[in-house]
Amino acid sequence: MTFIQTILNILLLPGLAFTLIASIWLAGVDRVLVARMQRRVGPSLLQPLYDVLKCLGKETIIPRKANEKVFLLAPVVGLASVLVTAMFLPVGGVSALKVNSDMVVILYLLTLASVTLIVGASASGSPFAGVGLSREMVAMISYELPLVLVMLTVGRVCGKGLATFSLSTVTAYQAANGPLLLNPVLWPAAIAMLFVIPCEVGQHPFDIDEAETEICEGVLAEYSGRPLAQFKMMHNVKMYVMSGLFCAMFLNISTGFILADILIYCVACTLVTFVSMSVPHAVTARFRVEQVFKFYWTVVTGCAALSLILVWIGL
Amino acid sequence: MTFNYFVSFFFIVLGLFCIITRHNLFKVVIGMSVVDYGTNLLIVSIGASNKGTAPIYAEGEILPGTWFVDPIPQALTLTSIVIGACITAMALSLVIKIYHRYGTLDTREIRRLHG
Amino acid sequence: MLFNLDKKITEAIDDAASKSLWLYHINAGSCNGCDIEIVAALTPRYDAERLGCKLTGSPRQADIVLVSGPVTLQSRDRLIRTLAQVPEPYCLVTVGSCPCSGNVFKGSYAICGPVDKYRHVDVSVAGCTPKPEAIMAGIAQAAAILKEKRRGMHE
């Protein structure tokens, strides 16, 4: 029974189907909210789906200077790794795949996703992609440190003495004594995590790697058709994964039965997407490369380190 | 015996000082061998004692109250001297080749590999 | 495949071709009057995003190519090269009267003739700086043409 249940879990609920729908929904909501904030009508809710389907319909051009195998393989591996990451998120307490230190697995699979984006860009052989991938790497260096500090803090709080890396213990802890967001000591960590999400996903204020105006779609300069569709889908699923991670870590409300939990989880994810991705998108212009790095290694890491120290002192 | 230790540590420090401050390759190699002499003196003086005699005796001939010198450090010193000689020979051959290639012996010019 | 799933998917892909339109703007020597109008169409006041439009940076991701300006001598090769790099089903929309007739610059030594000398123009939005509404109307027509082109690609 459990094998069929895991297969069902993987395929349906917290697995593939739910992830794809949720990511399309979150991406759509994000674009509509940004439009509404600028007092304009904005695209339909299914616009990300149309974008991906339209890209599938266009022909795929392999540039002469590109290394074809890596050029085509990178988006597939990237999308696969992001979808596997989504399997680890506990949707309403139930997660498709269970490994007892899956926070580090999530960290590394997200790194793998960014690495495939970088390797794909370098395989496309265009100078714009070269500049784009160097910016993506700088962005990765800048958000990796605060993300790790936040994970250490949450692990320390939920570990009750023996720190943990596993989301199931985090969920159990929050089921017992309320979501972590209510704990004032963890507010700096929550703020740091909210800042990390847009840079990890590559959302507008921090999308220094795909800056259309500066370096002509940077990393994706040579991509068209199917690989481009996979990268766009990867972008959307990353949006869902990061907001899901935030909800799993800070906003894990578990009432009695499953359906209410899932509903609360979806609302929470939408809220997190709005706060962390739509608001900065509508409010600020794009950061310069060294501003991103300086901002993350001073302000955001400061918040994360502050809450880590507070937790460590035993508050 | 403590005088030997002071002399040997003085030699080691002198050798190191020579390696650090002298900018001529030959002097650096000389410094290295001075350091070797210092360590060899240290090794020998550990096993030695004023009234000790050489540990060579026929069977059953040991008179009471004779004091033997410890032979093992002397064996170690032999190996250390041999190693010191090989290192100096290798260093000198390298210095000769460097002179052929760089045309100078000043360490401040021989710094192509830096940064 | 099972209960003609593939037909449904291709139908959805063809339909999506008219709903998500990524614009790529080529300035073939224009006086920037039309450029400002194109960008104005994307601003919140006229909001081209309602049609699913988004400005992209590289021709590889372009669905609708907006060309503005009479093709000057210098920009002729660059125009042809960029148009060659755009992947199939795409529409060429000329903004303003310069690309389609040369406007006041017609007959000058530096003008290499209207755009449709080099590639068939699908929609041409006339007017010396056409209003943003006109540009968006042109884009809407191009969307319909795109759907036909996408269907035409099946064979």
Added chain:
Amino acid sequence: MENFPILAIMTLFMGAFINSLAGRRSYKARCAIVFTTMAISLILVLAMVPSVMGGGEIVCYWMGGWAPEADWAYGIGLEVDALSLFFGLIVTIAVMISGVYSFTYMKHDDSQVNFYTLFLMLAGSVLGLVLSGDLFNIFVMVEIMTFTAVALTAFRNDTEGALEGAFKYLVVGSLGSMSILVGTILIYACLHTLNLAQIAQMAIHARNPVMVIAFGFLFVGFCTKAFMFPFQPLAADAHAVAPASISMMISGVLTKCGVYGLIRLVYVLFQNIGQTHVQYLVTGMGCVTMFICVTMAFNQHNFKRLLAFHSISQVGYVVTALGLGTALGLSAGLYHAINHTLFKGLLFLVAGAVQHQTGTLDLDELGGLSKKMPRTTALFLIGAASISGIPPFNGFASKWMIYQAAFSKAVNTDNFFYLLVCGVALITSVLTLASFVKVAQSAFFGQCSVLCRDAEDCEKGMLVPMSVLAVLCVVLGLIPDQFGTLFLKPAAGAAMDPGVYISAMLRGADATVMPAIYGYVGAWNPVFFIVLLLIVTVGVTIYSVSAPLRRPEPLAEGDVEDEHVLPENAKYEPFFSGEESVHSHVGGSDLFWGFKENWKKYFSFWHDWHSGIVNDYELYGVVFLAAALIYCMLFV
């Protein structure tokens, strides 16, 4: 079974001797001699694995039959317990692979006989150091190792800076050997014995200042051999100029001997890993080395010099894991040691292949090798992915164990220092990934530079050793638990309780070593593969319905890649915002501008610190020696 260790060492030295005699006849004869020698020593070491690793037995061999009498060892003994055998395995595998690689790599060099004589002497001395149970014997083997490594570094003395790198390595390396010798002698002065087991037995009671200074000297000596913090310019210079198989030996094997010496010193000889100050010293050294070397590697221009700095920063990882003192920490360090030898060896051999084909290693001139050397690029990607800790490869498994060891140590002892260690380790891992992205973009992908136009993939003789390493990298990444129980736990157990080591050596008791016990959280379960399979099937279905794939038709015979292309058929040219596509390769030093901009002062300081002058390096070494001695006297 008794005399396998001495046979393994002696075959290598005898092979060196025979090779210098009979090797002159022909290339074939030389390769046969060298290959059989390496094969015999590998087989002998492997023959010992089941009994020593599996059964926990300890093999003791006394030179010349001078067995210890009445608990006092006066002969020279070889002792092989699980820890020595683990490092013996690393040594023999690395020797085998770099030997086979150098058959084709050194084919066009002159005086190859000397090369292989020195190579086999290096292998013999390294194996001798790892298996020996006598402190002065370790010093002699260290000397032979340094001597042959210097000679081999300067083997191609026409390359730029080879003699200079070898000379610096010799001068500052002799500082390290001097401190090992003085340490050995001070221990002899106190305990009047040179046998490791005997010293371990008596060192706990003899807590006088001379022993503490001896510990300081030995610590600095082994740090020099492992190229720890102030000594890393040596490694950078030596690797950048040595032939590729020798750089693999230096980075894969010589640094491990320094690490082995540290483990023996801290866990078995003085058994003072328990003291927190010793843990701070060792972990602090590891962290400082890790971070400085990775930032130094960040903006290097020479491919091998970049790899050299990375190899030292990975050794910094190993030393950090050792310094934690817990069973999980030690086995994480050992696991990372063998992984490091594998993926660093692979990367150095790839660098050798690139140099073999294009003649240069400067990242600013290389570019677009992936189209000309596809297999080497694939091997490079495996090596780069495993060093930067990407999931399916072995770097990820061992780095994960190190993070877990550091984090659980931080929690158990409620000590913030180990949390910093964990943070530094993660930042170093990201910076490693960044610099290998830089190498991938500048050397392998991107547009084909002039130098790489006529490069084609290297011969089979080079590809086979590299692919063996790549397969090992992948296999070790997938089976962390089984590898742990088979090799890591016995080795860690042997190091953690020296009692069995002492009793086996002195009284010949055949007590068995209990493998270390630690809770290790598995990183892998097969469900991942089912999920990946599902995703691929979903992807394939969408492929079949969507639009066609357009490939450029291959270049006609005549025209060159960047020839003038008519605007009409520019469909497959890269997008240059309309311009004609000229050769403009983004790579080498113009990457990561944002990061370098913020840390300008830090980078320029370290750039000047590595001044390349022998005297400065010696000064850093002496200052570090003095600081270590003072630290030991105050705290240890």
